[in-house]
Amino acid sequence: MSQRWTLLLLGLLAPSFSFASQSFENTAIVRTVELGGSLVHVTTTYAVKALEAGSSVYTIALEQQQKERTSWAEAKIKGQSNALELQDLGYDEESNTYLYDVHLPKALGTDASINLVFETVETHATYAWPPTARQEDEQKLKYNTSLFIISPYHTAVQRTKFKAPSNRVVAWSTPENLDAFTLENPVTKSGATITYGPYSNISPSANAAFIGAYQSTIGIHYFYDYPVLAISEYKRAAEISHWGANLNIEDEIHLRNAGPKLKGQFSRLAHQTQSFYQKSSPHVLSSMNLHLPAGISNAYFLDLNGNVSTSHLRSTPSVARNAKAPHYSLFEMKPRYPIMGGWNYSFTLGWDSPLADSGSWDAKAQKYVVAVPVMTLFPSTVIDNAELKIVLPEGATDVDVITPFPASVAAISNHVTYLDTTGRPTLNFYYKTLTDKHNQVVYVTYKVPFSAHLKKPLAVATAFMGLFTLALAGRRVNLSLHRKL
Numbered sequence: 001m002s003q004r005w006t007l008l009l010l011g012l013l014a015p016s017f018s019f020a021s022q023s024f025e026n027t028a029i030v031r032t033v034e035l036g037g038s039l040v041h042v043t044t045t046y047a048v049k050a051l052e053a054g055s056s057v058y059t060i061a062l063e064q065q066q067k068e069r070t071s072w073a074e075a076k077i078k079g080q081s082n083a084l085e086l087q088d089l090g091y092d093e094e095s096n097t098y099l100y101d102v103h104l105p106k107a108l109g110t111d112a113s114i115n116l117v118f119e120t121v122e123t124h125a126t127y128a129w130p131p132t133a134r135q136e137d138e139q140k141l142k143y144n145t146s147l148f149i150i151s152p153y154h155t156a157v158q159r160t161k162f163k164a165p166s167n168r169v170v171a172w173s174t175p176e177n178l179d180a181f182t183l184e185n186p187v188t189k190s191g192a193t194i195t196y197g198p199y200s201n202i203s204p205s206a207n208a209a210f211i212g213a214y215q216s217t218i219g220i221h222y223f224y225d226y227p228v229l230a231i232s233e234y235k236r237a238a239e240i241s242h243w244g245a246n247l248n249i250e251d252e253i254h255l256r257n258a259g260p261k262l263k264g265q266f267s268r269l270a271h272q273t274q275s276f277y278q279k280s281s282p283h284v285l286s287s288m289n290l291h292l293p294a295g296i297s298n299a300y301f302l303d304l305n306g307n308v309s310t311s312h313l314r315s316t317p318s319v320a321r322n323a324k325a326p327h328y329s330l331f332e333m334k335p336r337y338p339i340m341g342g343w344n345y346s347f348t349l350g351w352d353s354p355l356a357d358s359g360s361w362d363a364k365a366q367k368y369v370v371a372v373p374v375m376t377l378f379p380s381t382v383i384d385n386a387e388l389k390i391v392l393p394e395g396a397t398d399v400d401v402i403t404p405f406p407a408s409v410a411a412i413s414n415h416v417t418y419l420d421t422t423g424r425p426t427l428n429f430y431y432k433t434l435t436d437k438h439n440q441v442v443y444v445t446y447k448v449p450f451s452a453h454l455k456k457p458l459a460v461a462t463a464f465m466g467l468f469t470l471a472l473a474g475r476r477v478n479l480s481l482h483r484k485l
C-alpha cells in the first residue's frame with residue numbers, strides 16, 4: 001500500500017515535469033511484432049542510457065491507434081522476471097500521445113544504461129483481406145502500424161521486425177523519403193521476418209512536429225493458416241460448495257470466426273473431401289484443443305441443440321500442487337458443424353472439480369482461500385466481454401478478493417436459491433478484451449460461521465499457502481486497491 005501511495009504522490013508533486021527533468025537517450029530500440037489473428041504480440045526493447053544522475057522514471061509513448069488496440073502492457077528489465085511499476089498516464093495533450101511511466105527499481109547514475117522490455121498485446125489489430133473467401137480459398141490478413149517507434153528521447157538507432165507465421169508474405173510497404181535516417185534499403189525481408197530499419201539519429205519523436213513531418217503507416221499482408229477467433233461474450237459462473245466439496249464451473253461462450261466471410265454456400269461434401277486429404281481450409285474451425293483443469297468430472301458440452309457428443313475429454317487425475325508434470329485435462333472441442341468465416345457458435349461448457357484442488361483453509365487468518373481461474377484459455381483468441389461470477393457458500397462473511405488485474409466493474413450481491421435461507425454472497429467481475437496474458441486466477445477468502453461441520457471437506461494445505469504467497473509476490477497484484485469490494 002505505502003509504495004503505491006508514494007508513487008502516486010510523487011506523480012502529483014511533479015506533474016509533466018518528471019518527464020522533462022529526467023533525461024535519457026535511447027541507444028537502440030528494437031520492436032518485434034508477432035503477426036497473428038485476433039491477437040498481435042508486440043515486444044519493444046529500449047536500450048536506455050541516463051544522461052544525468054538520479055534518473056528513475058522512463059517514459060514510453062504510444063500513438064492513439066496503438067493505445068486503443070493495447071489490452072495488456074507490461075515493462076520489465078531484460079532478463080528479469082519481475083514486472084516494473086508501470087503507470088498509465090493516459091492522453092498527454094502537449095505531445096498528442098499516450099504515455100506510460102516506467103519506475104526503475106533504482107535510479108541510474110549519469111551514463112549508466114539499462115535494457116527495458118515493454119510488452120503489449122494488441123487485439124483486433126488485423127483484418128481479413130480480401131474480406132470474403134470461398135470455402136477452399138486461402139486466408140490472408142492485413143496488419144498496419146506506424147513506421148517509427150516514437151519516444152520523448154533522442155534515439156541513436158531503431159528497427160522494427162515483423163514476424164509473419166510463414167515465409168510466404170503477400171506484400172509489405174516500402175516507406176519513402178527516409179534519407180535523413182538511412183541511406184540503405186528502408187525495408188528488407190529474410191525468411192518470415194520483414195525488417196524496417198536500422199534508422200539512425202532520430203530526434204525526440206513523441207510530439208506533433210515529428211509525427212507530422214516523418215511518421216507514416218506501414219502495412220503487411222500475410223497468409224494466416226489458422227482460424228481468426230474472437231469470443232464476443234464469455235460468462236463464467238463458479239459455484240463453491242463445501243457440502244459437496246466441489247467447485248462447479250460453467251462457461252457460456254459466444255464464439256465468432258472473425259476471418260474472411262464465407263463467399264457462396266457452405267458445402268459439407270467439399271469440407272469432407274478437404275478434410276480427407278488433410279487440407280482443411282485455414283479459415284474454417286473444425287475442432288480445437290482446450291486445457292481444462294486436472295481432476296475434473298461430469299464435464300458437459302452443450303450447444304443450442306443439446307449435448308454435443310462428437311467432443312472428447314481426456315481427464316487427468318488431480319495432482320499435487322507442486323507437481324512438475326503438465327496438469328490439465330485435454331478437451332478436444334468439436335463443434336456440431338464446422339464454423340465458417342463470419343459465423344457464430346454459442347455453447348456451454350461445464351464441469352465439477354474437487355474443491356481441495358483449488359481451495360484451502362488458512363489457519364492464521366481463520367479463513368478459507370479459493371483460487372478461481374478467470375477463464376479457460378482459448379488459444380490466439382480475444383475475449384471482448386467477460387463476466388466472472390463467483391457464488392460463495394451460504395452465509396459466508398468477511399469476503400475479500402485478490403485480483404490479478406483490475407476488472408472494469410466489480411460488485412457483490414446475494415444469490416438466493418430455493419435451498420438457502422440466508423442466500424449466498426456472489427461476486428461479479430466484468431472485463432473487457434481479455435487475452436492469453438489474462439489467463440490468471442482470482443483469490444477469494446471468506447469465513448463460514450458454522451465452520452465446525454463445514455471444515456471437514458477442505459484439508460488444511462499448508463504447502464499451498466506457501467505457493468499462494470509466492471504466486472502473489474511474483475505478480476503485480478495490487479492488494480490495497482482491489483481488495484475490498
Ligand SMILES: *[C@@H]1O[C@H](CO)[C@@H](O)[C@H](O)[C@H]1NC(C)=O
Pocket residue numbers: 124125126127143144217219
Ligand atoms: C489500418 O488498420 C485498421 C484496422 O485495424 C484500418 O481500419 C485502417 O483503415 C488501416 N489503415 C491503413 C492506412 O491502411
Ligand SMILES: *[C@@H]1O[C@H](CO)[C@@H](O)[C@H](O)[C@H]1NC(C)=O
Pocket residue numbers: 307308309310311312
Ligand atoms: C453427451 O455426450 C458425451 C460425449 O461427448 C457422452 O459421453 C454423454 O453420455 C452424453 N450425455 C448425454 C446426456 O447424452
Ligand SMILES: *[C@@H]1O[C@H](CO)[C@@H](O)[C@H](O)[C@H]1NC(C)=O
Pocket residue numbers: 232254256342343344
Ligand atoms: C454474430 O455475433 C455478432 C455479435 O457477437 C453479431 O454482431 C453478428 O450479427 C452475428 N452474426 C450472425 C451471422 O449471426
